[in-house]
Amino acid sequence: DAEVVFVGRSNVGKSTLMRELTGHSGFNTGKKPGVTRKPNHFDWAAESFMFTDLPGFGFMSGVEEGRREQIKTNIVHYIEDNADSILAAVLVVDGKSVIDIIDRHTNDEEIPHDVEMFYFLEELDVPAIVAVNKMDKVDDRDERLNDLCDRLGLFPPWEQWEGEVVAPISAKRGSIEPLKEALRFHFHEAKRDDL
């Protein structure tokens, strides 16, 4: 089966999203951040995808720095090792806070996690879908999505990337159609490449 991996900082709503997509209830929502530590695999019957829920990365209260680094290293290795069979990677971000977080970290020596992950996927030729979650909490929708494109090196307006790369969603409200559309796009692209 074609594999789709899900990555994101902890607390962006990745578990909520995966539950919404798969109908499985076994995701660690609302519990202590960082509880998802091992890859979890799920089938998406509709398109015969295999979904892989990778651990949340970035700051997690109660999880020490060394452990956080280890989690990130594991994620990177998993994607590297499986890059050939990964159809797409869904990078889940919190639409409400993503720009503030990216901009806050851009002053440091390091590249912000989300941006780094996006470039890393590009380097490996793994198509990335950015699921911009919690859009129900965002008022200036177009501005926010254009800012995000700008930070990721995608030429605005964001609508250019709709249906393929940028998917504004609200997992909690069950509005995830833009992500499904992007997944279908990549699924059909991959099938076409097989011919």
Ligand code: GDP
């Ligand atoms: P994870 O750590 O990325 O797996 O995040 P969770 O799925 O556990 O969600 C973290 C918090 O965000 C929970 O309180 C969710 O109810 C909330 N959440 C998830 N999706 C949405 C959304 O689309 N909108 C809003 N407002 N909250 C959400």
